[in-house]
Amino acid sequence: MIANMLAHSMIVSVTGGALLLDRTAAFQTMVSRPLVAAPLIGWVLGNPLMGLAIGVVLEIIFIGDPPVGSHIPVNETALAVVITSVTATALDAGGSPGLHEVRYFGITGALLLLPPLLLVVVPLNMIYQRADALTRRLNAGFFYAAARSLEEGVPVSLMKENLKGLLLFFLTGTAALFITIFPLTIAASYFGAFLAMPFFFSFALAGCLILGIAAALNAVCTDRSLIIFITACMGAIILWIVR
Amino acid sequence: MIVLVRVDDRLLHGQIVCSWVPYIKANALIIASDAAAGDSIVRGIMASCGHGGLSVEVESVDDVIRYIPAGADGDSKAILIVGELGDAMRIYEAGMRFRSLNIGNIHHEQDGRTLSPSVIINGEDEAIIERFEDAGVKIDIRDVPTSVAVAYARRPR
Amino acid sequence: MSIRTGTKLKVFFSSFFIQASWSFEKMQGLGFAAAISPAMKDVFNGGRSSIPAMRRHLAYYNAHPYMASPILGAAIRLEEKGRDAECPVDAGARLKGMLMGPYGAIGDSFFWGSVRPLASCLGVLCAMLWGLWCIPVFLVFYNAFHLWMRWDGLMKGYMLGEGVVGYVISLELPKWSIRLRYASAAVLGIFFAMAAFGLARPVMAWHLNNQGTWLFAGMILAFISTFFLKMFLRKGITVTSLVYIVVLPLIILGAILR
Numbered sequence: 001m002i003a004n005m006l007a008h009s010m011i012v013s014v015t016g017g018a019l020l021l022d023r024t025a026a027f028q029t030m031v032s033r034p035l036v037a038a039p040l041i042g043w044v045l046g047n048p049l050m051g052l053a054i055g056v057v058l059e060i061i062f063i064g065d066p067p068v069g070s071h072i073p074v075n076e077t078a079l080a081v082v083i084t085s086v087t088a089t090a091l092d093a094g095g096s097p098g099l100h101e102v103r104y105f106g107i108t109g110a111l112l113l114l115p116p117l118l119l120v121v122v123p124l125n126m127i128y129q130r131a132d133a134l135t136r137r138l139n140a141g142f143f144y145a146a147a148r149s150l151e152e153g154v155p156v157s158l159m160k161e162n163l164k165g166l167l168l169f170f171l172t173g174t175a176a177l178f179i180t181i182f183p184l185t186i187a188a189s190y191f192g193a194f195l196a197m198p199f200f201f202s203f204a205l206a207g208c209l210i211l212g213i214a215a216a217l218n219a220v221c222t223d224r225s226l227i228i229f230i231t232a233c234m235g236a237i238i239l240w241i242v243r
Numbered sequence: 244m245i246v247l248v249r250v251d252d253r254l255l256h257g258q259i260v261c262s263w264v265p266y267i268k269a270n271a272l273i274i275a276s277d278a279a280a281g282d283s284i285v286r287g288i289m290a291s292c293g294h295g296g297l298s299v300e301v302e303s304v305d306d307v308i309r310y311i312p313a314g315a316d317g318d319s320k321a322i323l324i325v326g327e328l329g330d331a332m333r334i335y336e337a338g339m340r341f342r343s344l345n346i347g348n349i350h351h352e353q354d355g356r357t358l359s360p361s362v363i364i365n366g367e368d369e370a371i372i373e374r375f376e377d378a379g380v381k382i383d384i385r386d387v388p389t390s391v392a393v394a395y396a397r398r399p400r
Numbered sequence: 401m402s403i404r405t406g407t408k409l410k411v412f413f414s415s416f417f418i419q420a421s422w423s424f425e426k427m428q429g430l431g432f433a434a435a436i437s438p439a440m441k442d443v444f445n446g447g448r449s450s451i452p453a454m455r456r457h458l459a460y461y462n463a464h465p466y467m468a469s470p471i472l473g474a475a476i477r478l479e480e481k482g483r484d485a486e487c488p489v490d491a492g493a494r495l496k497g498m499l500m501g502p503y504g505a506i507g508d509s510f511f512w513g514s515v516r517p518l519a520s521c522l523g524v525l526c527a528m529l530w531g532l533w534c535i536p537v538f539l540v541f542y543n544a545f546h547l548w549m550r551w552d553g554l555m556k557g558y559m560l561g562e563g564v565v566g567y568v569i570s571l572e573l574p575k576w577s578i579r580l581r582y583a584s585a586a587v588l589g590i591f592f593a594m595a596a597f598g599l600a601r602p603v604m605a606w607h608l609n610n611q612g613t614w615l616f617a618g619m620i621l622a623f624i625s626t627f628f629l630k631m632f633l634r635k636g637i638t639v640t641s642l643v644y645i646v647v648l649p650l651i652i653l654g655a656i657l658r
Contacts, residue, residue, distance in 0.1 A: 030542050066508060116651065140425040162420045209595055216517065259505065266636060
């Protein structure tokens with residue numbers, strides 16, 4: 001049992017750790033966004049659609065905190081990875097009907113666990129940010145090592161020194177994910193059944209969606225955004241009614 | 244009207260355009276830097292960061308002291324960016340009174356004291372900060388508006 | 401003698417790792433030097449003779465990661481010119497130092513502030529329409545802008561040298577940032593309407609009296625709460641604290657109404 005959970009946590013942490021690299025260290029192709037990361041973790045755990053449902057909501061809630069300069073934003077990738085993984089565990093432990101199948105207000109069971117999990121996982125963001133900050137402090141060492149070699153006239157491979165930073169990002173990210181996912185997995189496998197109270201959470205889920213739309217609207221705010229938003233919304237409603 | 248004064252050794256960059264401008268709803272950026280104002284290429288690039296809703300001006304510190312208070316109409320909302328604390332003090336002493344001073348980026352790594360990852364100050368900076376505090380200017384050390392401000396603690400003497 | 405195509409490709413691939421050793425002190429300094437080093441070996445015929453150039457470029461540097469490409473291209477061109485004594489030797493390093501702040505500002509507001517939110521809004525809208533197909537839509541849309549800047553920026557930079565300054569200005573990215581934000585607001589409006597229908601359908605299955613009135617009231621409530629929450633965000637309240645302010649009371653409400 002524990003061995004299973006350990007394996008599960010390790011697989012998710014390593015996959016998540018690789019995804020975290022896309023945020024800063026390499027590529028920046030946005031596979032680290034919740035919209036991609038959550039279904040990917042869901043796919044690894046055998047249920048991509050569950051991940052997608054989670055990813056959509058997290059994507060818009062955490063849309064507007066870009067990594068400008070030395071600012072380290074909320075680690076929405078880690079939040080998406082952890083929430084998807086813990087949801088999968090809780091659903092499997094959820095008891096006889098299996099929340100996989102539950103639909104409440106037309107919403108899948110996976111999403112109904114999102115609000116309570118958000119409350120638990122959002123504070124963990126501090127750990128991920130700390131891990132990131134630690135890496136960014138230590139990385140200066142690689143710069144100085146490279147600078148020293150060049151000063152001594154040694155033609156070092158700068159790329160090799162550079163990629164040491166990437167390795168460090170991977171190690172700290174994976175470690176931070178593991179120390180949070182492992183205890184949460186154990187907890188979820190015991191308390192998963194307790195979470196099977198969908199009605200509790202349906203209002204909160206609607207709240208999450210509205211918060212997401214507000215966050216997105218705030219992120220793209222200009223002098224005319226509000227008018228465009230309302231016009232497009234009205235247009236869509238009128239089209240729906242006419243059809 | 245100048246609504247924010249910021250010390251930033253990188254002058255104009257992402258944190259200002261992406262975070263502070265929308266937060267304050269500023270429609271003008273005034274960059275007070277002798278080095279940048281003296282270089283026509285730098286002035287051109289910085290000005291190109293503006294658009295219909297945001298004007299970017301690069302002026303020398305003296306020009307800012309001379310012209311900005313006179314042109315302080317109530318309509319515009321401007322952010323004044325200086326490259327170092329000394330320039331901020333020069334402007335303050337020339338009579339432009341601001342109530343708070345945001346410190347975003349200072350990298351004085353030689354014998355520096357680290358206040359936050361992006362603010363590393365030396366002895367001169369400390370003296371200026373303390374003079375600002377004595378004059379009643381609130382010191383606000385943070386990179387972007389959503390970050391938690393770091394408190395400045397005086398060194399025991 | 402200009403650099404080889406293979407070297408250009410090497411620089412292009414290295415540019416994806418420009419932030420691999422991001423540090424608070426030197427930021428992308430090492431990443432930039434690592435990305436330009438294959439070209440320096442070409443320009444100065446390899447090994448030891450390229451060391452002075454590498455030392456010039458191993459310095460504090462930070463801009464938007466994609467905007468490093470036009471700077472890389474221009475710096476390589478200026479290093480070539482410097483080698484041939486057509487301009488000062490340190491012209492490339494100087495240009496780099498000059499451009500990094502403004503290109504950070506332009507890149508951050510265009511890519512982080514406009515393209516990414518638009519891609520996200522399109523992505524979540526597509527998720528409601530086509531399920532998992534939203535992932536390729538999101539990635540292709542976003543990376544079209546991303547890879548264009550990485551590749552074309554590098555090529556144009558190398559072609560134009562310091563002329564890259566004028567080229568980037570001519571792209572008018574700050575203006576496009578605003579236009580893309582308008583597009584995002586429109587997509588978001590459609591998403592809002594669809595999310596509301598999604599929630600309305602099961603409610604209508606309850607067969608309440610005055611369905612239309614209920615729907616209308618629900619819509620207005622959602623509108624008002626969206627604008628209130630947006631106002632809080634504008635005031636600088638972080639989204640993480642709003643998660644608590646919104647979710648906790650609603651869970652309690654759900655428990656009471658059960």
